[in-house]
Every structure is written in structure tokens, then in C-alpha cells.
Amino acid sequence: MRFLSFCTSAAWAAPAAAAALAVGDRQSRLVGSTKHDNDYDLDPSATxxxxxxxxxxxxxxxxxxMESGPVDDILVLGFPFDTATSFRTGTRFGPNAVRQGSRAATLAGLYNYRxxxxxxxxxxxIVDCGDLPISPFDNGLAFAQMEDWYKRLLWREVKSAEKGIRSSKTGRVHPQIVAIGGDHSISLPILRALNTVYGxxxxxxxxxxIDTWSPKVFAGAKAGSKQAEFADGTPYYWAGMEGLLTTTNVHAGIRSSLDSEKDMDLDAEMGFTTIPAWEMLKRDGVWGVIDKIRAVVPHxxxxxxxxxxxxxxxxxxxxxxGPASGGWxxxxxxxxxxxxxxGLNIVGVDVVEVLPSLDQAEITGIAAAEFTIELITRLVRNRIGQ
Known part of the structure; x- marks a missing residue:
């Protein structure tokens, strides 16, 4: 019986194996097996x-x-700095989280459908310049480093001067730097550097x-710490006090709590018009917000x-x-x-406050990458008159 069973199995095995080979052969041809297709791609640049x-x-x-000579026209530059934050730490890892998010944002390619x-x-x-070397131990040193590095890049000659943003102060074209933070204090050294070129x-x-709070609002500054006066909630206070800003500035999306009603009085002294987050709920929605921005900021x-x-x-x-409910x-x-x-004469941008350790499924990093891509695209379109 065992011999008969073996023979019977063997009798069925041969045609079954042949059928399996036939199916496998047919499927391999369907999926483009290299056995039948010698034109497959070995391009090492493919990714x-x-x-x-x-x-x-x-x-x-x-x-x-580290290079000399003309720089590229638009520079993506990471600011891995978060030791001036007033709440959650960890945004020093933001630049790389945004880079990682840009993988999903460019999944199908680089054409901007929007x-x-x-x-x-x-x-x-347009190139990625990597991250600035910024001290995480000494904020005074870190601010000096950020300003100096930014200034060194800003004052370099550029490759496409005919399409760039020309400074009336220097008479030349300078690169546009897209800064990725990092906490929001990085805006102050950037504005200081920009002032040397554009006023x-x-x-x-x-x-x-609002980020125009008086340093007295922050506990360290109240205790007499000079270093604590420069925090993520004070960059535009100092920018106003140092004469870096015009009187035609806009806050958009404001909704957080304040120290007191006097905060908004000081904010107005710094030259800001505030568009609170709830403006988006009005009948004209985002278009109303856009109109308000364009009515304040010179073109x-x-x-x-x-x-x-x-x-x-x-x-x-x-x-x-610094999460706050009721946002856009x-x-x-x-x-x-x-x-x-x-059509605005944009001389620089930053995207800040991405904290990847508290993110889920990279959704914050992806959103920030999308915004950065749209900002770069807008810079390019403004340069070519679109």
C-alpha cells in the first residue's frame, strides 16, 4: 500500500511540477523578469x-x-537650536525632521501642482547647505554664531544675479536663505544679519x-539674567528695539494667552498689525486674511x-x-x-518650531516640508515674474 501510494503521488507530481513551472514562467514574463528582458536599468543615479x-x-x-566663490541663489539652511525655548525642548532636531518630511512631500517628483x-x-x-554649527551650551555665543554664519553667506556673490533680489543699500544681489529651525529665537540673529544688507x-x-513680549515676562530675565532676555518669545521685541523693523509688520494667526492687555500695546509700538486666528472664521475666510496682509506690507x-x-x-x-488650540x-x-x-520683495524666510520627538507619523515634519516647498516655489515665481 505504501508503494502504491508513493507511485500514485509520483505520478501526479510530474505534471503538477510542470504546470507550476509553466505558471511561474508565464508570471516571470508578465512582471518583466531579467531572464527575458536584458534592458533593465542599472543607472546608479536612479533613486x-x-x-x-x-x-x-x-x-x-x-x-x-566651507566653499569660496559665488553661492547658489536660494540656500536651505538648518538652525538646530532650541536652548532659548520657553516651553518644550527638542526643536534642535527640527531641520532634519523637515528634510525627512520632504521625502513624502516630493514622493512623485518635484513639479509643484499647486x-x-x-x-x-x-x-x-537651489541647494541644501546643511546645518549651522551652533553651540547648545552658551546662548550668547549661539546668537553670535547664527548671525555671523548667516551674514557670511548673505554677503557672498550669487550665481544668477539677473534674477535676484537687489539691495538698494549695497547695490548688489544677495542670496535668499530659507532657514529651518529650531526655536523661534533664531529670527533675531537672522534679522540682525539682514539689516546689514537691506536696512x-x-x-x-x-x-x-506674538513673540514681542518684554523680557521682563520671562522668569530668568526677571531674576536679572541677561542671557534669558533673548528667548523664543522675544525676537520681535528686540528686533523692534534695535531698529531692525519698519512700522509695516503683520502677525497672522495669533491666539495664545498674554501676560496682560499691555502686551498688545507694546506689540503695536513695535510696528505690528495683528490678524488673530479667528479672522479665518469670517465670511471671506482665507481671502480676507490675505487681503489684510497685503494691505499692510509694502510690495x-x-x-x-x-x-x-x-x-x-x-x-x-x-x-x-508651543501648541495652542483653535489654529489654522x-x-x-x-x-x-x-x-x-x-510679488513681494522677500529677502529671507524661516520655518520654525518643529519638534519631532512629539510628532506622530511625521505629520508635523511633512506639513513643515510642504510649507517650505511652497515658500521656495513662491520665491522662484516672484523672481521670474509669476
């Missing part, structure tokens, strides 16, 4: 959005601070918080744009240092970038 060294939007990485352009093929060179600038500050003077991801509701950005949506922020910044 996928999930592979390779992480740079922002898969841009070339250049050691900008703005109907590929910003990277417009004869305007006073107007600021579009998109945030849940022919230097403008700096600062985007704090906590301007969004925490539902969209759980990984941020990514769609509304993107529309402000596309239409609110159209």
Missing part, C-alpha cells in the same frame, strides 16, 4: 523618495560655509504667539517671512514646542503663501 542621503527635497548638498511650476528647473540654483525690513510673522520694500508651525491647530502639528489648517497656510506673498 526613490525613501532612499538615499536625506537632503531637503533631494536637493544637492553643498558645504556652503503653483503649476517646477521651481528647480528655472535657471535659479529695515517688514515682517510677515505667522504664529500663534516694493524688503520683506521677511517667518512661519511658526504652531500657527496651525495641534490636530495638524502635534510635534511643536495646512490648506489655509499654503493659500497664504501662494497668494498672500505674490
Amino acid at each position: 526613490f523618495s525613501f532612499a538615499g542621503i536625506t537632503t531637503f527635497a533631494r536637493l544637492p548638498q553643498v558645504q556652503c560655509l 503653483q503649476s511650476i517646477n521651481p528647480y528647473v528655472q535657471n535659479i540654483s 529695515k525690513v517688514s515682517t510677515i510673522h505667522i504664529d500663534a504667539h 516694493d520694500k524688503p520683506v521677511y517671512v517667518s512661519l511658526d508651525v504652531d500657527s496651525l491647530d495641534p490636530a495638524f502639528v502635534p510635534g511643536t514646542a 489648517t495646512p490648506r489655509e497656510i499654503i493659500q497664504i503663501i501662494i497668494d498672500g506673498l505674490e
Whole structure:
């Protein structure tokens, strides 16, 4: 019986194996097996959005601070600094989280469907300069480092001067730097550096918080600490006091609590018009907010744009240092970038306060990367007259 069973099994095994081989052969041809296709790609430059060294939007990485000669036209620059934060720490890891988020944001390619352009093929060179070396131990030193490094890049010659932003103060074209933070205190050394080239600038500050608080609001400053006077809630106070700003500045998205009603009086002294978050709920919605921004900020003077991801509701950005409920949506922020910044003389931007250790599924990093891509695209479109 065992012999008969073996024979019977053997009798069935041969045709079954042949059938399996036939099916496998047919399937291999269907999926393009290399056995039947000698034209497969071995291009070593081919890559996928999930592979390779992480740079922002898969841009070339250049050691900008170590090179001499003309720099590229638009520079992505990380500011891994968070020791001036007043609440959650960890935004020093923000630059790399935004770079990682840009993998998903450029999943299908680099053509910007929202703005109907590929910003990277417009004869305007864009690179990722990596991160600045910033001390995490001494804030006074860190602020000096940020200003000095930024200034060194800002004063370099650029590759496409005919399409750049020309300074009436220096008579030349300077690179546009897209800074990725880091906590919001990085805006102050950036504005100090920009002042050497452009003089006073107007600021579009998109945030849940005013960031013009008097240093006396912060506990360390009340105790007499000079270093504590420079924090993530004071950059625009100091920018106003140091004469870095015009009187045509905008806060957009404000909704956080205040120390007192006097905070807004001081804010007005710094030259800011405030658009609270609830303006978005009015009948004209995002278009009303855009109109208010454009009514305040001059179109022919230097403008700096600062985007704090906590301007969004925490539902969209759980990984941020200062969450505040009742914020905007990514769609509304993107529309402000596309239409609110159209035609403006933007001399620099920052995207700040991404805190990846509290993020879920990279949604904050992806949102920040999307905003950065839209900002870069808007810079390019403004340069070429779109």
C-alpha cells in the first residue's frame, strides 16, 4: 500500500511540477523578469523618495560655509537650536525632521501642482547647505554664531544675479536663505544679519504667539539674567528695539494667552498689525486674511517671512514646542503663501518650531516640508515674474 501510494503521488507530481513551472514562467514574463528582458536599468543615479542621503527635497548638498566663490541663489539652511525655548525642548532636531518630511512631500517628483511650476528647473540654483554649527551650551555665543554664519553667506556673490533680489543699500544681489529651525529665537540673529544688507525690513510673522513680549515676562530675565532676555518669545521685541523693523509688520494667526492687555500695546509700538486666528472664521475666510496682509506690507520694500508651525491647530502639528488650540489648517497656510506673498520683495524666510520627538507619523515634519516647498516655489515665481 505504501508503494502504491508513493507511485500514485509520483505520478501526479510530474505534471503538477510542470504546470507550476509553466505558471511561474508565464508570471516571470508578465512582471518583466531579467531572464527575458536584458534592458533593465542599472543607472546608479536612479533613486526613490525613501532612499538615499536625506537632503531637503533631494536637493544637492553643498558645504556652503566651507566653499569660496559665488553661492547658489536660494540656500536651505538648518538652525538646530532650541536652548532659548520657553516651553518644550527638542526643536534642535527640527531641520532634519523637515528634510525627512520632504521625502513624502516630493514622493512623485518635484513639479509643484499647486503653483503649476517646477521651481528647480528655472535657471535659479537651489541647494541644501546643511546645518549651522551652533553651540547648545552658551546662548550668547549661539546668537553670535547664527548671525555671523548667516551674514557670511548673505554677503557672498550669487550665481544668477539677473534674477535676484537687489539691495538698494549695497547695490548688489544677495542670496535668499530659507532657514529651518529650531526655536523661534533664531529670527533675531537672522534679522540682525539682514539689516546689514537691506536696512529695515517688514515682517510677515505667522504664529500663534506674538513673540514681542518684554523680557521682563520671562522668569530668568526677571531674576536679572541677561542671557534669558533673548528667548523664543522675544525676537520681535528686540528686533523692534534695535531698529531692525519698519512700522509695516503683520502677525497672522495669533491666539495664545498674554501676560496682560499691555502686551498688545507694546506689540503695536513695535510696528505690528495683528490678524488673530479667528479672522479665518469670517465670511471671506482665507481671502480676507490675505487681503489684510497685503494691505499692510509694502510690495516694493524688503520683506521677511517667518512661519511658526504652531500657527496651525495641534490636530495638524502635534510635534511643536508651543501648541495652542483653535489654529489654522495646512490648506489655509499654503493659500497664504501662494497668494498672500505674490510679488513681494522677500529677502529671507524661516520655518520654525518643529519638534519631532512629539510628532506622530511625521505629520508635523511633512506639513513643515510642504510649507517650505511652497515658500521656495513662491520665491522662484516672484523672481521670474509669476
